[in-house]
Amino acid sequence: MAGRELSNTFAFSWSRHQMFYQCPRKLYWYYYGSWEGWRADAPADARLAYRLKQIKSLEMLVGETFHEELATILRRRPDPPAAVPVAHLTADMERRLLKRIRESRNADWERYGDPRRSTILFEDYYQAGVTQAMEDAALAALRRCVAGLASDPFGRRAFVVEKQKVVYVDPPRGGDSAQRGVRHGDILLYASPDLVVRGRERGLHIVDWKTGHPYAPNDAQLAVYGLFVSRRFGVALEDLTAHVIYLATGTRRAINVADGVAEATRAIATFVEDVRSRLTDPDKNLAGDPSRFPMTEQRWRCRRCVFRELCGRADEPAQAPGLDEP
């Protein structure tokens, strides 16, 4: 990280909101206690928090692999319309998933000393590891999602529409995080929809493909995507429709973004006030006192939490977190 001064900027995202109201300490470890934990001379707690925040479950890895590979292929998409490249996507995703399962199993993060660059699976770190049956199930889930994409109207549209109508594809992780952020008042608002594509008539469609089981995202969550796209591309909220599509089942939900914006704006304002009131220096976004971010009393949450080692809650039986875990 030498050569560039990093600052920890206060920001809102829907996952930060969920995290904070489920367990304030989790938000602390994720965004404050792990800060500079990449440095060899950082305090031991910060280095451990930085390592633990990289942990993900196998289900999360399937989702990440699907989204990263799809975004890569969409960014490189040739101009002429084409069918969804099912065989290409499946082969690349399977290869990437197996490589990442292997690097977690081999504890590459420990051998090479860089937890950010090597996968750490919850199942390897806190449980007995990934069995062959789990690996096979993960590959099958990935294939189901590619098949779901190929039969989804927006999946087909992303490949068939003129390329300039594909307005936004989720940028690569680890790249310039500014691409995922827009100003919202005096804070940054982060969102990462998978795709933004022009409609057949006016307006833009914001698409979020899900690889997990259906759950009910509320309108405010979808409206946060709308606020991001509206500011990023200067499009009126009334001209935005947000879609959540569960690829394995075909379940879908769409809202006109304008309908959820009042609730989203209230959620953002409440979050900003609640988190800033716990900071020791709000202007510098410093949280010098972890006790202001209490640990949840719902101890069952600790079973699925990557910070269980740090919080001394590893006596709770470990359960790999699902995709809805913030």
Ligand code: SF4
């Ligand atoms: S282990 Fe429990 S108390 Fe600690 S951050 Fe996670 S959910 Fe919160």
